[in-house]
Structures are given as structure tokens and as C-alpha cells.
Amino acid sequence: MRFVSWLLTTAVALATAAWLVDGVRFTGPSSGTAELEHKWLPLLLVALILGVVTSVVKxxxxxxxxxxxxxxxxxxxxxxxxxxxxxxxxxxEQLDLGFRVDGFWAAVLGAVVITVMTWVVDRVVGDDRR
Structure with a gap:
């Protein structure tokens, strides 16, 4: 259950960063149910990649x-x-998931948004990792 909670929290944070930061984005439809149908699986996979990268490389x-x-x-x-x-x-991009980060400043702003959103979602939902 903890893994699912973490994955969904990271996915929400990534989606928020893609929505707010110009250089962080998912390719594909940009509104309506077509967007949700097209982007939910790549969003979860990118959240998983971010978690692995953060756990191993960071x-x-x-x-x-x-x-x-x-x-x-x-x-x-x-x-x-x-x-x-x-x-x-x-x-x-190498795995053709349709997620892009364009440049250093987009990555910095995206990282800030992801950090803040992860903290906010953990506080609202209740962080059960303690």
C-alpha cells in the first residue's frame, strides 16, 4: 500500500509540474478525456522512473x-x-514515453514544483511512511 501511495503522490507531483512549468511536458492530447486516456500510463511509468533514479543515482x-x-x-x-x-x-525519451524536460531551468523549476507538491500531497493525504 505504501508503494501505491508513493507512486500516486509522485504522479500527482509530476502532473502538476508538467502543467505549471513550460519546459516539462507530456506529449499528446492536451485536454479532455483523450488526454487522460493517453497520459495516465506514461505518467505512472515516469513517476516510477523518477523514483528509481532518485533512489539509485541521487x-x-x-x-x-x-x-x-x-x-x-x-x-x-x-x-x-x-x-x-x-x-x-x-x-x-529513450523509452518513448512522451515525457520531456527542456533545459536546465525547466528542470530546476520542475524539481521545485515536484518537491513542494509531494510535500503538500503527503500532508493532505497523510504520509504513512513514518
Missing amino acids: PVLTLLSIPFIIVTLGLFLLVINAAMLALTGWLA
């Missing part, structure tokens, strides 16, 4: 970046989160 990158994180008082973590989103976008 800890290694964070460990290697400790000096930068200390010097920037933690702001470099935002760059790492943006890199994770950009890597997710690249992997999704």
Missing part, C-alpha cells in the same frame, strides 16, 4: 557533491534534484 551524486553542498549551504541539492528530473526526462 545518493551517489549527493555523496560525491558534499563539498559543493556545504559551500552553497545546501542549495546545490536543488541542482542535484534538477539533474534527477533531467535524467528522468532523458530516460523517458
